[in-house]
Amino acid sequence: ELVIITGLSGSGKASALKAFEDLGYYCVDNLPVDLIPRFAELALQSLETRRTALVVDIREGSKLEKLPAIVKSVRRMIPTMVIYLEATDASLIRRYSETRRPHPFGADSPVRSSLGAERRRLKPIRAIADWVVDTSKFNVHELRAHLTERFQKEPSDKNILVSCVSFGFKHGVPEDADLVFDVRFLPNPHFVPEFRPLTGRDPRVAKYIRSFPQTQEFIDRISELLIYLLPHYVGEGKSYLTISFGCTGGQHRSVMIAEDVSKHLRKAGYRVKVMHRDS
Structure with a gap:
């Protein structure tokens, strides 16, 4: 099983990856898009990496445009789920204000305009997501609990x-x-x-x-x-x-x-x- 976590900057991707790590997934942050197919092949060859979660986001720059085609290819060899995290502009701006970290697009532009540009660039990625999660009203702990409840493996006839x-x-x-x-x-x-x-x-x-x-x-x-x-x-x-x-x-x-x-x-x-x- 391969889980690809992507989405807007500041939406909680690092916290999401930590949740999967706690669930026993082999986790990789910011894996280059071009390496995903090879990584999926290797994951199938080892018991330790059979359940893998990775983060791919705007840090990849223009190479991120390849992700939809790569996901389509990888789905043929391994069960793959794409999770797209997003939040309202107001929530993201507040988070940037609290952390005092610049948006990946740089500190020269207002955060709101950077978020708008990022949303437009990620629109094709959002379109292929299996699960879109709005994290606006989640704190770190609530987001991790939300993901844990969904992916935790518990044998049961009514495990849904x-x-x-x-x-x-x-x-x-x-x-x-x-x-x-x-x-x-x-x-x-x-x-x-x-x-x-x-x-x-x-x-x-x-x-x-x-x-x-x-x-x-x-x-x-x-x-x-x-x-x-x-x-x-x-x-x-x-x-x-x-x-x-x-x-x-x-x-x-x-x-x-x-x-x-x-x-x-x-x-x-x-x-x-x-x-x-x-x-």
């Missing part, structure tokens, strides 16, 4: 890791969503003044949303559907599934639904984590 994610449509649909459910048909607590500053995790808000008959019916039907689907995903070799629930702002309805559905899935014996992206 299910992520229940709440989000707001006005902020965009999560990039890594496998299934997306729109819960904007449920009554909106935003229009109840005392509920507006709260989230769906607050018992009062949750009770309000549950007071409508369509809420429980939706939870029951979706949970039943997912419990039916998950064994089929496992049968196809899928080890993780991201289920996203969206409402308008990602504060109330989607949060409550993600929490309740996750409880049903845990009761059915699945490993489940919950993430509230926008609350």
Whole structure:
């Protein structure tokens, strides 16, 4: 297994590589793109390097343009996954400010313009990624935990890791969503003044949303559907599934639904984590 970690400068690639090292992967930082095919061949010949993770990024300069073709070639000889890390400009600018490190494009240009240029240059790389991870709201420890949960090998009939994610449509649909459910048909607590500053995790808000008959019916039907689907995903070799629930702002309805559905899935014996992206 070969994992290629790439993405924007400051998005957490070093922390991601450390997570894979802790999982027992043989790790290499900044491997020249031209060496990846040969490295993949060598990885197949040694038990110590059968599970390998490497970082390839903008430091490669113009040679990075070769990566899509190289990945296509390498996939023929070894299972390969490309992880692309990114974050909002605001998050990346804050990180650069905290570390006081210059962007790889140099200290002569503002960080924001350098990030824009980097995004444009990496667009073809992002397009081939198997998993796009937005690290904007992750600290170092949360990012490592996020990756560890997904790649940790644990023998189990129900080893698939299910992520229940709440989000707001006005902020965009999560990039890594496998299934997306729109819960904007449920009554909106935003229009109840005392509920507006709260989230769906607050018992009062949750009770309000549950007071409508369509809420429980939706939870029951979706949970039943997912419990039916998950064994089929496992049968196809899928080890993780991201289920996203969206409402308008990602504060109330989607949060409550993600929490309740996750409880049903845990009761059915699945490993489940919950993430509230926008609350």
